[in-house]
Every structure is written in C-alpha cells, then in structure tokens.
C-alpha cells in the first residue's frame with residue numbers, strides 16, 4: 001500500500017535486457033507530480049521504461065512502485081487509476097468511436113466508487129479531443145491523426161490519476177498538436193493528473209513539461225526543468241536591442257535584470273528581444289556528452305589496465321566504440 005511519503009512513481013536500479021542486449025542498466029528516478037517528459041535517442045529504452053511502469057512488461061531487476069503498487073502484480077483497481085496511450089494501438093477497428101468510448105466509460109464505472117468524479121462524459125471527451133464530428137464513424141475509417149486523438153481519449157476516459165503517453169503527438173498536425181498541449185494542461189489543472197510522456201519533439205517537451213528526464217546508455221543522464229537544463233547545459237540567454245538605429249547583443253544569465261537596466265538607462269531603446277537557451281540545444285549537448293563519455297570509457301579502462309598515470313597507454317586509437 002502507498003504510504004504518505006511514497007512518491008507517485010519510484011524507480012530504483014531498474015534493469016532490463018532483451019536477450020544479451022541490455023537496454024536499461026541502472027535507471028532510477030522519483031516522480032511526484034506535474035508533467036514529466038522522458039526524452040532520449042531512438043532505442044534508448046523509453047518505451048521499455050513506460051511499458052514496465054504500465055505493468056505491460058516484466059523487468060529483470062530493480063524496484064518499481066507506481067501509485068503505491070508494483071505494476072507487475074497490480075490489480076484491476078490499480079489499472080483503472082492509470083491511463084495509457086501506447087505508441088501504436090491498432091485494434092477496435094469495427095467499433096464506432098462514440099460506442100467505444102461509452103463502453104470504456106462503463107467499464108470504469110465500478111472502479112469510480114469513492115472518487116469525486118467518475119469516468120468522463122463521452123460528449124465532453126469527444127469535444128475535448130476534437131472528434132465530435134466523427135463520433136458515429138467506425139474506428140477503422142479514421143485518419144492517422146484522428147486515430148491518435150482517439151488513443152488519447154481512450155487514455156483519458158477513466159479520469160486517471162496517472163496518464164502515461166508514448167509519443168502521443170506523433171502524426172498529429174500542428175493545430176491538433178497545440179490542442180493536445182492545451183488538453184494536457186487542462187487535465188493537469190482540473191483533475192490533478194500526473195502525466196508522464198515520451199516524445200522526440202523537444203519544442204513540445206519545452207511547452208508541456210515541468211520536468212525533463214533524459215535516458216541514454218541505460219541510465220538517466222539529465223534531470224531538471226526545461227529552463228534549468230537549457231541554462232545549465234546550453235549557456236546563458238542573449239539580449240538583443242536596437243538603440244539609435246544600432247543593434248547590440250549581450251549574453252547574460254540574468255536577462256530580466258539586464259533588460260531592466262537597459263530600459264532605465266539614458267539610451268532610448270527602440271527594440272528589445274530576449275533569446276533564451278533552448279531545450280533542444282541542451283538535449284543535443286547532453287546526448288553528445290554522454291556518447292563521448294561512453295566512447296572514452298573503454299579507453300580509460302584500458303589506460304587503467306596499463307598501469308599508473310603517466311605510463312604509456314595500450315589503448316589502440318580505433319577503440320572508441322560504445323561499451324556494449
């Protein structure tokens with residue numbers, strides 16, 4: 001059972017291998033609220049991680065607690081508290097959209113006892129995900145983007161305490177993407193839902209996430225708010241301004257203070273713009289640094305084998321590959 005001190009999600013020393021291919025080596029993190037984005041290169045193990053959290057995949061080792069239970073052994077009541085949007089979900093083709101959501105809402109009803117609000121109203125949900133017009137259509141006739149919206153609706157129908165989404169906006173057009181971001185903010189604000197999502201869209205992560213976890217080489221290699229990561233890794237902000245027709249640029253860690261000083265100064269300021277360090281720059285730098293460390297690790301190990309510092313290294317120049 002959950003204790004008052006246990007975070008909503010606790011992962012410690014998580015290990016997972018497919019055959020001889022170790023994907024998660026030692027993954028540890030706690031999550032206790034807000035919107036958290038799990039980022040990482042292709043094949044880093046994001047889907048594997050979220051599937052383990054959802055109880056869809058067995059881990060090899062480590063502790064995993066989600067809403068007070070081990071997902072591997074959790075019951076139906078626990079499952080009703082967790083909304084899931086898989087990376088691809090291609091069943092229910094013959095169902096009509098509205099019928100499917102009605103049916104799922106009915107399935108959640110027995111688990112709604114004791115909660116202030118039961119499952120979501122189908123009409124409200126259809127409107128929120130922009131599918132009202134296709135409510136009577138069969139699922140198999142939806143476009144890719146409409147299907148993705150339905151996947152999100154399926155994840156939300158039980159009004160979950162935790163919503164886990166694997167690349168939710170892949171295939172959505174820019175307008176649908178923006179609507180989805182607004183929807184996420186609504187479910188967090190209205191229902192206090194904890195959201196964990198994976199994405200390759202760094203602009204999306206920057207807009208929706210309170211916290212970023214970067215997974216690479218089987219471990220969490222960065223953890224922080226988008227701003228904090230961007231500032232720490234990608235460098236200071238840039239203030240650009242025009243005064244008397246002359247453009248100026250200044251790099252600073254305190255763009256607000258610097259801008260205030262400029263505006264209070266004697267020079268008339270015609271234009272003023274602050275460019276912040278971007279999460280995308282920080283992310284690329286984090287992954288690049290990690291790959292460089294991984295490449296250097298075998299060389300360092302060989303250098304240690306060769307003897308004390310200063311002794312010539314036996315490391316051949318071509319040994320710069322990743323450890324595994």
Ligand SMILES: Nc1ncnc2c1ncn2[C@@H]1O[C@H](COP(=O)(O)OP(=O)(O)OP(=O)(O)O)[C@@H](O)[C@H]1O
Nearest residue numbers: 018019021023040041042043044045046047048049
């Ligand atoms: N069922 C499986 N059997 C064997 N290998 C698998 C299986 N599922 C995933 N893998 C491998 O595990 C690694 C991690 O895959 P995973 O899908 O978790 O990564 P990901 O970070 O979600 O990648 P992407 O960003 O490309 O979706 C990959 O090398 C993948 O090929």
